[in-house]
Amino acid sequence: MSSAPDPSVPALRLQQPSWKDPRLLIGILLVLASLAGVTALVSSADKTVPMLAAKEQIAVGTPLAAEDFVVVDARLGDLEGAYLRAADPMPANAVATSLLRPGELVPRSALGRADELDRKPVGLPVDSPLPDGAGPGARVDVWVALPDARNGFGEPQLLLEAAEISQLTRPSSALGGLQPEQLHVLVPDSKMAVLLHALSNGARINVVLNPGSAS
Known part of the structure; x- marks a missing residue:
């Protein structure tokens, strides 16, 4: 059996949210902030x-x-x-x-x-064909053999280990021909005097590719 509503109790009514409702304004601000963040992230990723x-x-x-x-x-x-x-x-x-x-x-x-360089490029006349892969940035071991008293050369000695190649050049001679290819390697100051001594005494230079060395 139904009972009549008590006129002393006020009726509850659903009201539409107002634009002045703080909760609605906070929700809108959160949505806008999220959109702005996504837009900024996309723009940053695409920035050149x-x-x-x-x-x-x-x-x-x-x-x-x-x-x-x-x-x-x-x-x-x-x-x-x-x-x-x-x-x-x-x-x-x-x-x-x-x-x-x-x-x-x-x-x-x-x-x-x-003046900050601890390695300096030196051109080496190479007496044998360069190994495959011997280009700028590659590492090579440099072996030298000094002339001996019998018009030959002594036993080759390892002078530079894992020296970095800085460049390759093939200069032209005055008669229009080609001189042997020169390999430019970076030489530390501690090895410079020994290398220059070998070059000035007509040492024979050979290089061996050292692919396992750290660059």
């Missing part, structure tokens, strides 16, 4: 920055100038600070402290001063 890249191969010790580089757009994210941007000024009297290959971005760690 003009960076410098080597125009051609640059050997260790080469003085650097703005014309040695081209501008490329790259996405680096958190790694951007480790590389040279197009807007950054080129440091005065900078030289390459590591090999830069064509098209490679320029690490800031690859720029320094000539």
Whole structure:
């Protein structure tokens, strides 16, 4: 059996939320903040920055100038600070402290001063064909054999182990012919005097590829 409502008790009514309802405003703000965060994340992931890249191969010790580089757009994210941007000024009297290959971005760690180099490039006349894979950046063992008293050469001695190749050159002679290919390797100061002594005394130079050495 139903009973009549008590007129002394106020009736409960559902009311539509008002724009002035704090809960509705907080909800809208949370949605907008979430959308803004997603938009910023997508924009950041798609952001490209003009960076410098080597125009051609640059050997260790080469003085650097703005014309040695081209501008490329790259996405680096958190790694951007480790590389040279197009807007950054080129440091005065900078030289390459590591090999830069064509098209490679320029690490800031690859720029320094000539007096900071602990390895210097030296050209070696090679008496035997270069091994496959002996190119810039590869590591080779350098063996030398000094002339002996019998118009021959002594037993080869290992002079440089895992020396880094900086570049290869094949200079032209004055008569238009080709001279033997020269291998430029990076020589530490501690080995420089011994190597120059061997070269000035007509030592025979041979190189052996050392692919297992650390770069």
